[in-house]
Amino acid sequence: MGVTGFISGKLRFRGRAATVSIALSFLVMIIAVSVSSGFRKEIRDALSEATGDVRLVPVTLDWLSGTAPIERSPAYLPYLDSVAGIRSISPVAYRAGIVKNGDVVHGVMFKGTEDFAPADSVSLPVSIPSRLAAILSVSQGDSFQTYFVGERVKARKFTVVSVYDDITGTDDRLVVYGKLSDIQRVNDWDETSVSAFEIILDDAFRTEAGMAEKSREIGAVALLHSSDDEASVVSVSSAHENPQLFDWLSLIDFNAVVILVLMTLVAGFNMISGLLILLFENISTIGILKSLGMTDRSIAKVFLRRSSVIVLKGMLAGNVTAIALCLLQSHTHAIALDPANYFISFVPVRMDIMKIMAADAAAYLLIMLLLLLPSMFISKVDPARTVRMS
DSSP: OHHHHHHHHHOOOOOHHHHHHHHHHHHHHHHHHHHHHHHHHHHHHHHHHHHOSEEEEETTOOTTTOOSOEESSOTTHHHHTTSTTEEEEEEEEEEEEEEEETTEEEEEEEEEESSOOOSSOOSSEEEEEHHHHHHHTOOTTOEEEEEEOSSSOEEEEEEEEEEEOOSSOOTTSOEEEEEHHHHHHHTTOOTTEESEEEEEEOGGGOSHHHHHHHHHHHHHHHHHHOOTTSOOEEEEEHHHHOHHHHHHHHHHHHHHHHHHHHHHHHHHHHHHHHHHHHHHHTHHHHHHHHHTTOOHHHHHHHHHHHHHHHHHHHHHHHHHHHHHHHHHHHHHOOSBOOHHHHSSSBOOOOOOHHHHHHHHHHHHHHHHHHTHHHHGGGGGOOHHHHHHHO
16 A cells, blocks of 8 residues: 555545535536537438448439439449448439328428338338428328329329438428338339438448548549449548538537636646645645655545545546436436427437546546646645644
């Protein structure tokens, strides 16, 4: 244990407010980190599901009439499999349509995917966003009429098999999911024609910089290995198509950093006052230790060691409470949000252990550095006066 460890263990600290302050500060910090990570994961996952991280689309695609498709098995497709960071490549078909139920009419985008395979054996099944369900006043099992405008107007009756929460869409960007084959038939295509390829990247590349880099690489591969008779395609990243969402995520991250700094400073300054109380309460002990030949540095280690124990106890209490609250929120979604303002209906939390440990370590080091300031008080203590006073 050593001399400093033995002496620090004998010191009694009565500044409970400092301990509580540290626990609350770490509680707020861990929740801020978890909420920031939660928003980033939920929104990025939603964007990946809606548009992919990177899309290969034809230069001349007509979203309204569904003309100018691309080959489902282009010459460059096998070469994309060798690009590092690609998790999956999915063909999709798009077609803009006008949905109608009663007197309500609204424009939407239909998206056909291979993954959409509802258990219900109904004709023309679709999954619609909750916002559209509210606009049309329909629910699961209901049907609605749809009109597709082109050289001639086509009418189709779709059946709602599910309603999903769309955290990225607005009233003018509502997406209805259906079978790839159904949308291909609406576009008068055979199974060899699709609108685009949606590419999902590994988590390591799902940042603005990572998606931009992979978008350039994927576009270059498609350009280099496409055949002369294939339609030209361009590569577009999700970050490029949805800059407002990524700007909003950056703002969330900035707010989390501000909270981390503020809470660390609050905990540090509260701990400074606690250490000063500890020093004043043990001023005679400091004088005795000095008279016994102990250096100022060694005495400072005694009090810093005691302070470190207090900080670690507060950190542990704050971490345990924060993790418990985060687990409760992740399972119950008890705290709700307005999707119109926050793109999601609940406060998302994601406990990234590495980020939590990094926040704990950075805050602990900064607090201990701040505690070096009151430790300078030890050098001002005169052992002759303090021993005589005791």
